[in-house]
Amino acid sequence: MSFSIETYNLTRIFKSKQSGRINIVKALDNVNLKVSKGELFGLLGPNGAGKTTLIKILCTLLFPTSGKAYVNGYDILKDTSKIREIINVASGGETPGYGILTVKENLWFFSQLYGIPNRIAKERINKLLEIVDLKDKTNERLNKLSSGMKQKLNIARSLLNDPQILFLDEPTLGLDVISAHQIREYIKFWIKEKENRTVFLTTHYMAEAEELCDRVAIIDEGKIVACDTPENLKKMVSKGSSFEIEIAYINDEKINLLKSLKGIMALSFNHKIDENLTIIKIIVENESIISDVISMILSLKSKVISLKKIEPTLETVFMSLVGKGLEND
Structure with missing residues (x-):
């Protein structure tokens, strides 16, 4: 070749x-x-x-x-x-x-x-x-x-x-x-x-x-x-489960607290300041960890607007390999 x-x-x-x-x-x-x-x-x-x-x-x-x-x-x-x-x-x-x-x-x-x-x-x-x-x-x-x-x-x-x-x-x-x-x-x-x-x-x-x-x-x-x-x-990210969570805006310091939760393989986020929202994408070892994530979000004085499981994309591949999203470099 x-x-x-x-x-x-x-x-x-x-x-x-x-x-x-x-x-x-x-x-x-x-x-x-x-x-x-x-x-x-x-x-x-x-x-x-x-x-x-x-x-x-x-x-x-x-x-x-x-x-x-x-x-x-x-x-x-x-x-x-x-x-x-x-x-x-x-x-x-x-x-x-x-x-x-x-x-x-x-x-x-x-x-x-x-x-x-x-x-x-x-x-x-x-x-x-x-x-x-x-x-x-x-x-x-x-x-x-x-x-x-x-x-x-x-x-x-x-x-x-x-x-x-x-x-x-x-x-x-x-x-x-x-x-x-x-x-x-x-x-x-x-x-x-x-x-x-x-x-x-x-x-x-x-x-x-x-x-x-x-x-x-x-x-x-x-x-x-x-x-x-x-x-x-x-196919490389088939081991974990990926989720997208839309929540009321929280600052980067609070998001770093979420990253410390056991069982989170990778996390990325994107703020929508005009809408007072934060979009979080996470890869977790198993789906049961999501309940811990939700509990911490609520303890940080935020609220969950939507939660959905997402199929693997190149973004989740990047997250799993590097531990962060492109926008969070």
């Missing part, structure tokens, strides 16, 4: 000096991954887990401290030019060009940077504008576009050179539900359109990884803690 991406004990350490002291952060810690050609591969983890650092290394924008990495068989340290010819990258929240230029002018500008012949560039630009549904915005200035439209343009820009491998770093970050759905549809269309195209996607949205990816690696504090298909990952 040939691989689009391979990493072997890939490590990246950042050092900084503050008040005379040297701070050391291990952003990547012996990462070993293999991504097959034609695969839509996801890297799931919280902010600061090392996702962007890994993409920068694979895109030849950052050197590793140690270890090896190959993109389509090319060494990231020795074959940077060859790698850059066959890849592209788009990041969520990134400005896709110059505000005073129109949508079409921005794409034309980047096509020339990529060295694409004029005729081919025109054909690709027209095709990509249709794919990302920006045909009616062709002559609109970039600075007049909404966030969703800018990200659509960013995706179009990343496809201009017809890359073999597309790196997407949080591609739907900050987008509304409709725009995020459209971006995901473009990604699925693009990878199926031509054989052996590969997508390497980073995200902290569980549902996005579950919907899009053939396989998912979970990263936390620079380490890969699991890697498999979404279905196989969900």
